[in-house]
Amino acid sequence: MKRILAATAVTLVAISATACGSDDDSDSGGKTKVVFSYWGSDARQKLTESAIATFEGKNPTIDVEGDFSDWDSYYEKLATKTAAGDAPDVMSIEIRGLAEYAGRATLADLTGKVNTADLDQDVLKAGQVDGKQYAIPTGVNAFPMIVNRATVEKAGQKVPDDTAWTWDEYISIAQKVTEKNDGKVWGTEYNENPAFLQLFAAQRGEQFYKDDKIGMSEQTVKDWWILLQKIISTKAGPSAAQMLETGTNVDQALLATNASAFGSWWSNQLTTLSKGSGQELDLLRMPKAEGATTAGMFLQPAMYYTISSKTEKADAAQKFVDFLVNDPEAGAILLSDRGLPTNPKVVAAIKDKLTPADQKVLTFIDSIRSELSPIAIPPKGSMEMEDILKRATDSVLFDKATADDAAKAFLTEANAALTK
Template identity: 65%
Template sequence: MNLSSRKTMWKVAALSVAVLTAVTACGSGDSGEGGGGEGGKTTITFAYWGSDARQKLTEQVIAKFEEKNPTIDVEGDFSNWDSYYEKLATKVAANDAPDVLSIEIRGLSEYAGRGALADLAGKVPTADLDQQVLASGQVDGKQYAIPTGVNAFSMVANTAALEKAKKELPKDTDWTWDQWMALAQEISGAGGVTGAEYNFNPAFLQIYAAQRGEKFYDGNKIGVSPDTLKSWWAIHQKLIETKGSPDAAKSAEIGATGPEQSLLGTNAGAMGMWWSNQLNALTESSGSEMTLLRMPKLEGATTGGMFLQPAMFYAASAKSEHSAEGAKLIDFLVNDPEAAAILLSDRGLPTNTKVLDAVKTKLPETDQKTLAFIDEVRSELSPIQVPPKGALEMEDILKRNSEEVMFGRATPDAAAQKFLTEANAAIAG
């Protein structure tokens, strides 16, 4: 998201609605089309974000749904990541929310708390879904969202780049951050590719904080200490100093892109941190073999800190006039093997065990790797927790304060206090 405050986001949404309402009042009136499709069909909208590759897959799965449900037309409402929630907030504020929408776990409490989402309990069959993962879509005991699939924030390595630098894949069951940084430095020093790319995804900090015995969210406040923030930033700083990663300016430029334009995705880097379901995009864009690894640990840490998380959720508008059709689309997306055969692991590996079994042998090599990795580390992963309201702002707040440190515009002490102040204020609302 580009907006730094959810209050600002909703104010902008309300202002946009006011402007649109005024413009509409000057127009020629209602077109009379309503929610009907051609030939008496019902038309529903489905909002989602992602890459060009995801858009193509989604168009294919929509076509398959329409083929199996000839009385329903689905209009895909695609956005890139940066504009998705701003656009969604505007539509929700205008009472024009999409019938079915994609939402990530960070936005679940926000939209459920605003009464924007319908309770899907009893409306979408969920008996075959992983019940622990399913529970992550609940807020205050109501099932506001259905998980699309699961993934884990992990280290990804380009095996060819490691071989070129004459380095072996690390033993990821016990490697440390110091070893990772040293390996990145050695790879960069060998020439050809950069050892690692870092990022400021809150998932990285959450994992690192857990290794220090801290929670990212401790109830309705941030549980990360200033010392942990400073220690975490020191990793990024050391990578830059040792040339294990690009400098702050280049890293900021790369960080504004997706997996296809990353160092890994362009064969310019050997290691990077990504969600496990992004392995396919990284592999396809680079044309190189990629391997998922556990995140490194702090020396002496009793937990790796990695956690299982829904890649995203499907939810329905509380004000949809076509709730039955919307529920049918969600049912198809999560429970139909034909949908899974199209989407594969794009939105995480299916949480429906029967669907996963049905498509397991059809998964391409990259998705087989993702499945094997999740199975291998599942017992080590922390339970899923729904973050509080304001979580949508965390990535922007963390990135902004992190870059202040990396560019030397703020001391780690000052940036840590500023991050905690801003993050806690976002949660408080």
């Protein structure tokens, strides 16, 4: 995922007590207008507009205005509107922003306001802060290892048992794939997503966050960088400079362009990766550290639907959110775009409409449920974490700092962000 703008947290401090939106509840036709903010690609915008049209057809007295932004500008725009007292009625946010927005009294408590009886109750808890339901998960994602089996097998290697494979085994296979292809196809791509480090730390019995601070030891952070350096030094994967050129857009992933055999991406990105490659891709548990009892896998809400605490259109906003998470017609349009639905009834209704890749994701998530770590809501300040981690990681991978110095700097800066 691309960086979240750190300006969000700063702007939120200035939130006004002014009521959001216009004082005029209705448009010229006497309908209630609800503004819905969200981010994403052109494809997501088309799906969302289709879902909005379906909702409006079922609720002729409500108009929903989609307030769409690309990812890079989304939070800056949302924070500016919120601070000005002009927050959208329904807002999309992601897990790193939940504590921040809920803690600033920006979000309405939706307990008893949206029907959540049929939603996965464990996932639903991931929308709660201090016992209040401030957010409704749109769907769930895992962060697995994704593999192009054909590429691995063509290199004379076998995809191992993912319940038992180790990081060393993973790197060894990836290295051999690179060698077999003379560097034209890499064994693996890698990224600096905090989810990767979260999994890695969980294998050592550590949490990314604990008691509103970084819960990982300095050694674990350094060991993660050592892993990335080993991928590079063995040529199991590209150099840091080459990975930087691919960007963080899933469309440009090495897996999507058949330039890699392995890679880690969010599970709801499997369809895009498969479509880009034109080949069959599979999901695996992440490799484990020697002696680890868990792969550290976890489910995470892809994003949330929230409602402004200042909205004057609460009833209409609640109806819209209820439609998005509970109506099979909405599910049939959105499918896995915002993660696989958390409503099992919706999943059952749309299962035949899911792409083959999404079917794989559904099967994979079901297969790992008994192994999952609990969903943890990051504390305030965590919206800055991706930027902080990337700076520290790049300083190591580009040989601008030692792992010791970078780890100390990362923990200091990260904990400072969490105490603002």
